[in-house]
Amino acid sequence: MYDGILRLDLPTGASLIGFADHIALLVVAKELEVAETNCNLAIDCIRTWHKTEAVLISSRKKVESAVVKVGAAHITSKRTLKYLGVTIDSRLSFREHLQEVGRKAAVTNRALSRLMPNTRGPKESRRALISSVTRSIALYAAPIWADAVFKSLYIGGLASTFRLSSIRIISGFRTVSDEAAHVIAGIPPFEEMVRERVISGHGCFRSYLFQFGHNTAEECPACFPTAVEDAEHVIFQCGRYATLRQELADGIGERLTVSTLVPLMLVSATNWTLISQFVAAVMIEQRRAEKARQRTRE
Numbered sequence: 653m654y655d656g657i658l659r660l661d662l663p664t665g666a667s668l669i670g671f672a673d674h675i676a677l678l679v680v681a682k683e684l685e686v687a688e689t690n691c692n693l694a695i696d697c698i699r700t701w702h703k704t705e706a707v708l709i710s711s712r713k714k715v716e717s718a719v720v721k722v723g724a725a726h727i728t729s730k731r732t733l734k735y736l737g738v739t740i741d742s743r744l745s746f747r748e749h750l751q752e753v754g755r756k757a758a759v760t761n762r763a764l765s766r767l768m769p770n771t772r773g774p775k776e777s778r779r780a781l782i783s784s785v786t787r788s789i790a791l792y793a794a795p796i797w798a799d800a801v802f803k804s805l806y807i808g809g810l811a812s813t814f815r816l817s818s819i820r821i822i823s824g825f826r827t828v829s830d831e832a833a834h835v836i837a838g839i840p841p842f843e844e845m846v847r848e849r850v851i852s853g854h855g856c857f858r859s860y861l862f863q864f865g866h867n868t869a870e871e872c873p874a875c876f877p878t879a880v881e882d883a884e885h886v887i888f889q890c891g892r893y894a895t896l897r898q899e900l901a902d903g904i905g906e907r908l909t910v911s912t913l914v915p916l917m918l919v920s921a922t923n924w925t926l927i928s929q930f931v932a933a934v935m936i937e938q939r940r941a942e943k944a945r946q947r948t949r950e
């Protein structure tokens with residue numbers, strides 16, 4: 653049913669993203685008026701919309717809203733909009749998304765906790781399985797909002813729900829320290845889980861972005877044309893991170909490889925921290941580079 657819509661000739665800066673029974677219209681423009689006009693023109697081309705919401709994403713200090721016309725109705729953009737389960741806000745900060753997910757995860761965690769009292773409750777392996785529900789809720793679409801994980805204000809609620817969930821697995825008490833609870837339960841802290849999702853290949857790598865049409869090429873911009881920029885290339889091979897990689901090797905006593913990454917992380921708390929810091933530094937640089945490319949494309 654969407655094929656026809658997706659093939660429409662839309663105004664400059666307007667594009668359509670279709671998934672399941674949702675259609676998102678994305679309009680990029682420097683001026684608000686241009687964005688509104690192009691948005692209206694695009695909507696005129698489509699005309700089969702049932703329920704429409706809009707959000708204006710902007711980095712300007714002044715909070716603005718756009719008005720778009722759908723048939724006879726005028727729709728004013730809202731501060732947030734939920735699309736495919738992710739709350740998108742006008743600053744693209746994902747603050748509201750993380751707050752909402754935090755609330756949801758906390759409610760689920762409380763309900764699950766009742767299933768597993770500390771004494772005479774299920775075994776630890778079952779507790780871990782039950783607790784994975786909380787994690788799935790919390791980590792939904794993590795690569796999209798992974799940047800926000802560096803803002804403690806945004807993820808505070810989620811991180812503490814995570815901690816309570818780990819305490820539940822080990823039948824511990826609230827006085828158990830965060831680190832101890834996570835280590836005994838075998839579950840990394842929330843920030844680490846988010847990073848893991850990013851490392852698993854769904855992050856800011858050109859090969860991944862390329863698959864979804866967000867990038868014009870999948871080759872590494874530094875090692876072109878010899879390497880595809882995927883997680884493995886960036887973490888273990890790419891020349892851009894040679895210095896960081898060498899510093900890490902000096903710190904942990906050997907070079908990181910695909911097969912030694914996890915064993916080396918588990919050797920000591922210092923190793924864990926050094927490797928996490930290395931990965932975080934690489935990811936921050938990857939995001940910075942991708943954002944710079946986005947700006948030149950605009």
Ligand SMILES: [Zn+2]
Pocket residue numbers: 872873874875876879885889890891892
């Ligand atoms: Zn490279």
